[in-house]
Amino acid sequence: MRFTTQRRLDDGVLERDFLLGDVPGILWTTESASAPAPLILLGHPGGLRAMYPRLVTRARSCVAEGFAAATVELPGCGDRPRSATADEARADLRRAVRAGEPVDEIVDRLVLPLVDAAVPEWRGALDALLALPDIGGPVGYAGGVMAIGVRLAVVEPRISAALLFAGSFVPRSMVEEARRVSIPLLVLLQWDDEDNDRQMALDLFDAFGTRQKTLHANTGGHTGVPAFEGESGNRFFARHLT
């Protein structure tokens, strides 16, 4: 893990860009830590530069509550080498959703390889981040891509709680995977999300095997998550990570 630049944000938050091999990431910590902080991994749909305004808002709110926050770029996104097959699947999905056509096959083609490629990278980032002196544990995962969060919740024992944003399609085969999730979950669903299948999200919520799961559904589209859900997520992690 190699830090490339660092900035001091005006609320005492230290923001550091890093490279892990060729995977870029960002780490946010407080400048005034007295003890190693629990860590929240911030998930996103890919494209750190475009997602930065939303990510830094969430990161600042995490740091204000005593957590460290970190994220890494997804394979084939942002400044990383594109994948022609993923780009094609993404375009196919957009077309199919607009035309109201079935998407299952396209979702499998797009999301399963993404999950298979991204999850080991997030786990590698976790190794490197937990080796830093200012980061302790436990660890939470918060955000999208839904399917990445599901896989991480199943395979990564260092993740103790997850806030999953049901804002992306999940391959139907992963419903079985969801049954094996046993950590506390908070699932955010935008009720009128134009980029998602509401019934699929509800089926997935039903499938999660954990005994502690909560669904927060709010009116509005994909990007309309109400501000109060930020505080609500922090309280969820405070209950389970501190």
Add this chain to the structure above:
Amino acid sequence: MRFTTQRRLDDGVLERDFLLGDVPGILWTTESASAPAPLILLGHPGGLRAMYPRLVTRARSCVAEGFAAATVELPGCGDRPRSATADEARADLRRAVRAGEPVDEIVDRLVLPLVDAAVPEWRGALDALLALPDIGGPVGYAGGVMAIGVRLAVVEPRISAALLFAGSFVPRSMVEEARRVSIPLLVLLQWDDEDNDRQMALDLFDAFGTRQKTLHANTGGHTGVPAFEGESGNRFFARHLT
């Protein structure tokens, strides 16, 4: 409105029993109010005596957050004269649910007359409560019976926000009524509620016409609402009533 007894609870909460005609009720206020408090009406399934432990817990939490709280007995429940037809419908519903038989006709027979009888009484209680010097406004409704909350949200303009507990059957005809609800709503759903129809609750949530609606679904049965939903309800009312 006639106060019959009053008790000082140990956390500075004043609990007063009252009669409004022959309808018993309870009012909880702080002993140290400096200004008239916004009011939260606490809904319940009927039977104040049996419900008292849960109601007083919720009331204390409301008062601690600066609200007054009040409730009234439902028609045909607790110490009020029984209704033979309601008792019969209640027994029929229990049998039908246990046998997995359709319940729509029984729900209509049980819930519609209850809503028609109860809602004017809650509105009468509101008249009397808002005339007291220590209660101001605005007003929220919190709890069950779901159908009573829906009707109140539609017909009672003094209610500014409602937290509805989706723990009871709602007549299908009331879905149309739900479309007319325009106040902010927080709907609590116990995902594994043995006394309720989950799909019906989700359909009703979908139908609500208000632009500000949130669903909180949690694992567990009818009486298993997690303690953190109490704080969450208080924050909802703080956003909309203060």
